[in-house]
Amino acid sequence: MRATTAFLLPILLLPILPLRTPIERSGYPTDYFRSPLGIPLVLSGNYAEMRDGHFHGGLDIKTRDSEGYRIYAAADGYVERVKVSPYGYGNAIYVAHPNGYTTVYAHLSRFKGPIASFVRSTQYKRQSFQLDQYLKADRFPVKKGQVIALSGNSGSSTGPHLHFEVRTSSDQVPVNPLLFGFTVADSRTPRIFRVRIYPIGETSGVVSTSDQSGRRATDPLTLNVKATGDTYSIEDSPTIRAWGQIGFGIQTHDYHDGSRSRLGAYRIQLMIDGETHFLSEMERISFADTRYIHAHVDYAERRQNRRWIQRSYRLPGNRLPIYQLTDDGIVNVTPGRAIDATYIVEDAAGNKSQLRLAVNGSDLPDDGNVPVLRQMATLARYDAPFVMEHDGFRAELPANALYENTRISYTADSTVAGGFSRVHAFHDRLTPVHLRYSLSIRPDGLPENLRSKALIATIDDDGDVSAAGGKYSNGFVTTRPRSFGRFFVTVDTTAPSVASLDLDPEDKIGRRTRFRFRIKDELSGIADYDGYIDGRWSLFTYDAKRNMLTYDLDPTLATGRHILRVDVVDRKGNKTSLAVPFIR
């Protein structure tokens, strides 16, 4: 027996198999799709990169700061949906392929070929700039490499780029496109910036010899890191002591060749004493689940310090299907025993970084950890409905609106200018809310003729007011927000503003063909907009991020005098109409 073991062992230790990358391991077809662009793929955003309120559902591909690059169908298939919107994806095409995947191309400047004429005629038929049209399989077939559109900056894009997604057609869940083998140069390893240790519950704690912050031991401990190549360690090599139960969190981002953009890492693995304790992989996240990013990350840290710290343990209400967990990722600390924690962070191309730290198990200190009971706070269970009522205030949260049991606070402040109620401070903005809930505030001194103009507004720490929507009914104004904050009743009686930028009354337009109008609304926001030439509805494109309506002159318009009109209405029914006569 001994001889056999001695013979086998050296063979098993030989690195016979090459290390496989997440792309190779995932098993998706890597030779099916071609690139949607004719230029090398450089990303300003990758899949599951963290954004406020969602994981990014695709790739943001740079288009050299300009619009108009040809967009190619990634494979044979047919157009299953086409969308035009002043928000979100802007102009977008969805192509279904026979292999069960759909590719999505968004923020386009224009559609090409028969899709372009179909969109325009449908907009005129419906008298609507916005469009979301599903199409039958035989309507617009496409060939691999066919030009279907030109790249742009439409919708809520903040600069010219192509947003590209691959979804499973049956459920429209976006899959990480890099797993399909698109060529993206990436030889750089993910970077690790910080580690955070979270005491779980009120009888757990963590302290570090390098911590000068004066924090309580029950608060999260932030640890800065230093790098030696791809291996990271905790700065100043402190001694860390913990007791009770702890969870870990990590701030890490990936980087590609030739791009300065901060991207998301593909895989985070936390080993505790040599065993995988937590593993997350950014392979597929549905739109229904994407808001769980507020539980996946340390939401308060994001709001306060703009940092994305990803938790390596699961909050009870977090339903993301991206984890492999032992004990929900929570680590039980044993007094007198040291824990060896090792992070391995990997990108889709298989580049890896590693960080190692030790946490010493300690007894609960005699002096500390007396639970602090907050006055005016009521415990809300995350998995049960929660109602809070005070004078002139009622909030009703459905079950699973929170990610963990939370002591909910409430205070009523004095009024603000323009307000028709006190300011109700409902808990705090550092706690995330997953689902919309019902919020009702009783207005004080609201004249009957202003009831239809009433809405709920929020006021932030800087005193900035923004609309939270809502309607008056039965003595209360009720809305459905998705965050905590400071709320009050106000009214919107101000009509939207409409300014003509290129056309003065009675202008002779000569060779000019494009006319822009800046439209804005102060509080409730723009609900609808329409443009007319001589009383006939005409296509005016709306770019919400620029507050801009644009009319491109109909080349068939007769010479002579015409009247252009723009109608804009806000969410409280306040209307503005601007008519500009012009001569062609």
Ligand SMILES: [Zn+2]
């Ligand atoms: Zn995008």
